[in-house]
Amino acid sequence: MKDTKQCIIDEGTHLIQTRGYHAFSFQDISNKVGIKTASIHYHFPTKTDLAVAVVVSQKETTEKHLHNITSNGALTEREKIKLLCQSILATTYLSEEKMCLAGMLAIDILTLEPPVAQAVQNLIGSIEATLAKLISNGAKTNEFRRDIDAQSTATALMATIEGTLMLTRLFKDENRFTDAMDVIISRLL
Secondary structure, eight states: OOOOHHHHHHHHEEEEEEEHHGGGGHHHHHHHHHHHHHHHHHHOOSHHHHHHHHHHHHHHHHHHHHHHTOOTTOOOOHHHHHHHHHHHHHTTTTTTTOOOOHHHHTTTGSSSHHHHHHHHHHHHHHHHHHHHHHHHHHHHTTSSSOOOOOOHHHHHHHHHHHHHHHHHHHTTTHOOOOOOOOHHHHHOO
């Protein structure tokens, strides 16, 4: 059974992914988790504290998942990138039409407190670094074009992931995501 602190983090994550950072309150978490707002404040004195904990928790989970994908020697680099993209879709839009946590927070970057903004940058940076490594490895083994700039391509892929998730949610059409990923990944070849 999850402890209270983890239940608060999980509900905060869900609310950010479905509503956005500025569209929920501790009262919303209180109602869902079944605890008083004072209990939430005990664990997280401010919404900033909660948001940082949510992003740090997501980063830990994401990095474990990324490691499982990247360390799978049976997959090509292309298959690893495709699996990464598919897992993002599965854990976001295909799961209650949620958006990527980092993407939802990045939208509000100009109004986020610096610790939250830094945590979001760290999360997206971690995913981009993994993508860049996969692209670079693929170029070294001739799976991808050798002239490819791994970092800028990883940034473009990350931007495509975030943008097409928004379009997928807007039009309620997961093919928008999968088709865009196929196009971007095919350009690596």
